[in-house]
Structure formats: structure tokens, C-alpha cells
Amino acid sequence: MSELQIARTAAEPVGESATEYKVPMRDGTVLATDVYLPADVAHAPTVLVRLPYDKNSRYVFFDRIARRFTDRGYAMVVQDVRGKFRSQGPTEPFEHEVDDGYDTIDWIVAQGWSDGAVGMFGDSYYGFTQWAAVVSAHPALKAIVPRVTTYELDSVNRDGLGGFGKPVPWMEAAYYLATHWVDHEAYEYDPNYDNRPLTDAFEEAFEAIGARSSSFDAQTPVTRADKGPFDHAHPRDAKPVPVLQTVGWFDNLMIPQMRDVMELESLPHWAAVQYIEAGSFDHENYVLDLAPVGDADDHGVDDDALERMLDLYTSQALDFLDVFVRGLKSPDTLPKVRWELGHVGWQTSSQWPPPGATTRSFDLTGLSNAAGATPGGRLVDAGAGEAGEVQWGFDPDNLVPSAVKNSFAFLFDYPDESATGDRGDVLTFTSERLTEPLDLAGPIEVDARVSSTAPTADVFVKLLDVAPDGSAHMIVRGQVQLDDAKNVSRAHVNLGHTGYRVRPNHALRVHISSSDFPLFVRSSGTDENRWTVVEPQASQQTLHVSAEWPARLIVTALPEERNDAS
DSSP: OOOOOOEEEOOOOOOTTOEEEEEEOTTSOEEEEEEEOOTTOSSEEEEEEEESSOTTSTTTTHHHHHHHHHHTTOEEEEEEOTTSTTSOSOOOTTSSHHHHHHHHHHHHHTSTTEEEEEEEEEETHHHHHHHHHHHHTOTTEEEEEEESOOTTHHHHHHHOSOOSSBOOOBHHHHHHHHHHSSSSSEEEOOOOTTOSSTHHHHHHHHHHHTOOOHHHHHHSSSOOOOOOSOSSOOGGGSOOOOEEEEEETTOTTHHHHHHHHHHHHTSHHHHTTEEEEEESBOTTOOBGGGOSOOGGGOTTTOHHHHHHHHHHHHHHHHHHHHHHTSOOSOGGGSOSEEEEEBTTEEEEESSSSOTTOEEEEEEEEOGGGTBSSTTOEEEEETTOOOOEEEEEEEOTTSOOBOSOSOGGGHHHHOOOOGGGGGSTTSEEEEEOOOSSOEEEEEEEEEEEEEEESSSSEEEEEEEEEEOTTSOEEEEEEEEEEESSTTSOEEEEEEEEEEEEEEOTTOEEEEEEESOOBTTBOOOOSSSSOTTTOSSOOOEEEEEEEOSSSOOEEEEEEOOGGGTTOO
């Protein structure tokens, strides 16, 4: 094996404005916990954050976030979860968060500076720890603000991003477990994804580190543990607390989080206390209006850009917590749904999708031109398509390259993907240029029939916005794995939800392929496990279109009379 460069990240110093405590859990394990207190407040409500990314690192910038909360009269408590950085215990994601959440809240309310009310806030894994605390049912927990996350985060890491049907294994999830959940520290490296078997890419890293990730081993190459993190109850079955679901339209966890949102909306006891904020940002809080991001707007390195980003990051959360934790205002002062229409601005509505939104369908047609040079086949109004077939290939030695290296920061690069449509292994369908704006506001899906020369096949779909200059940028994406692919199978692909204006003189475009590498694990092209296969096989996929089974893009859009927002 070639030498692999490993960057190791250890805990950074505790910030000057924080006081660190060693908080014992019920089994005696001690968790490192920073407390930030507001000035001149004897008893304060508390906002708790429990995360695995080093509570003192610039990556999570809690020294700056805490100032915003303490200035509003909150105490802020930020804790390294069990097994990470300064906290004791084994490094096991998801396993202990319910009990540890309860015990930490119990410790908070016993402190002399606490007024007995606790809210929670945070992204990704520290959004998941909020749902775990909800399951714990501690009576002091009054509200949560989970951002860019899902209460099924463990299954996303295990199985993939989900949608309709069987998910395609997500390489970034495997990399996450293999870098952040080895031991108390964190590691960064560039695996050699050309390795066959693919597992060797990570074996090389574990050998260089001198330790393994037990969570990676439990899920790769096959899942050996199906025990979930919620022994007590699932969050949907727990006693509801007010929740502000904060969704990024360009977040790579958008699909599972919107699945959570819609599931809770279907449950009256949760729907009554669920609020939604959904905006044009990605997992790392880069925004569409600034994409692609220049140095002056990169909050990862520029302090002024970070302060501007934190306005978006904290303002709605603070308003929400002021209502449900501090009781300063009535709930009817909050919009039930606050959502951003990309390229237009923020909107409010009483529900999601917004009232008046309807579905609109487009047929994928012009099949004879679909495989080859852009613009390919056509997207036309439903019912105007034609029957036929078109093939595209899967070559394990020439995979469709992922548009970005890091989908967590998709809008940082915001790549032009027009050239992808010129590949012979990508089907392309493009609409006529719009004469009026099309305001997408709700779920989007593609429904088609596909077969393969291989027993299994992956179907990746992207919906793109084609600008007048020919550049094409992704709006939403989705993927599904077909297990009986030699027979004509339904490829029903969930592309998630969005709020996005396709402007006049722009066009819609659909890309269909069978790989997106290395963001997703390549297919074996056989019945073999895709992680352990040494000789993956090429295959041909066929899109089958008939009057009975059209290939169809289905979007949710606002009526044209509402398309005058500016």
C-alpha cells in the first residue's frame, strides 16, 4: 500500500469565556462540558448543545455563537459527547445519546444559575442528539432546534440517504465513520477509492492511524448490527416538544430531514408544535446567493463572513426559543413555515407545501437524442411524450465523476454541470426555455421504468437549472438501487423538496446515470457486495417508455399568478 497522509485533530483549548465542568453520567462516565453564562442574570434558561466535533474548535465556533445566546439572556452549555475529545468513554456514535442527554439536562437544572428550563440547538449529529433528548422525556426540555439533520441519522450512515425504494450506499457516510469515530480525536485523509476491493481504501487508513472505527466495522462491508439508538421509543412516538426544523434546500441530508418533517406533520400531536424554516443553504451554511463562494464570503476562514453567516444561523432559533423556552412572546407571533424561494427571497406560509401549490408533470421524451451531446432529449408537458427505449452504460473503469468533492459544502463550489450531459453514459432531457417564472415549492420526483443487463443497478437523477449562457446548476438530486434489474423495474426516485425559482429564459434539465463517484459507492454490476468486489462488471441500462408507463418528472409548483414575488 502507498503511504497515506493522515491529519490528526486534537481538542483545542477551552475558550476564555467558558468554564469547563466534568459532568458525570449515570454509569460514572464523565463528559466535558463548557458553560457560558449571561451577565447580571441570577437564574437563566439554558440552551444545550451536545456534539462530537470538539466543542472548542473553530469548526463549530461556539465561542461566537455563545455570545449571541448569552446576550439574549440564555446560559449556553456545550458538551463533547461520550468518547469524543475531552469526554470519557468508548467512541460509539448513537449508542448513549438518550441517557446522556437526560443526565446532562438533569445536571443543568440542578445548577444554581439555572431557572429550570432547557432548550437545545445544533446541526447534523448535534441535531440528532436533540431528538435523543426528546426520547429521554426529561420534563425540563421545553423546545429543540435541529438543523440539517434527521432523527434517522444512524440509518443514513448505515444504509444511505433514502427516499423511495432501496438507497444507494453513501461513501461520505462511510468516510465520516472512518474519520470521526475512530477514537477521541478526528482524522482527515484522502482514501484511494481506486482500490479493489474498496474496503482496502479504509484499511490503509486504519493501519496508518493505528486504530479502527468500530462503527465503520459494524456497517461495512455489511451491516452487522441492526440495533437502533432509540431503545426507549422512537422520537415520533415520544411526548412532543416544540421543534423548529431547520432545513437546507442544498443540504445533503435534506431528503431524510424532509421525510421527518412530513412524517411529523401527519401526526396531529406533533404537527401542532412543529415549525419549519427551510432555506437555500447547504450543510456547512454556504448560501445560494453567494455561490460559488469567494474568499471574502468564506466563513470557514474569514471572520467578517463568519459574523454575517451567524445572523442567518442563530436569529430564527433565538426567536423560537424566546417563545417556547423563555415565554417572552405568544406562539402565534411565529410563522408556521418560513421558507426561501431561491433567487427571490424569504416567504411565510401556514403549511408545507404552501397553500395553492399543485403538481406539474413533464414527460422525458426525444429518446433517440437522450444519450450523447447536450441538450439531449426533451422535457415536455405530460401526455406529449412518445414511446420507445434508450440505453446508457455503466463502466466501473470510467464512472460518472461526482460534481463536488465534498457535498456537505455543495454551494461553496456550486459547479456548472453542463458538460456531464455530453457523456455517453448519462441521459439528458432539456425543456424549452421558460417564458414565465416557474416557482418550485414542494416535493419533486422522477418515475420511470428501467432494466439492466446486470442483476442490480443504480439510478441517479439530477434536476438542473439551465441558464441562458448554457451553464447548468443542480436544484435537487436523488438516487435508488434496483435489486431485480434484469426485469423491467420501477425506478421511483425521490428528489426531495425545494423552494426555487426557475427564471424566464432558463430551462429545466434532467440527468440520469448509474454512478456518481466517489460520493456514492460504485455498483458491482453483479450479485457481489460492492465493497468487496474485485472485478466489478460493466452493464447497460435501458429506459423503457410507453403510454402506460411514461418516464415522468413530477414537480410541485406555485400557480403562475403568484409568480410575481420579488
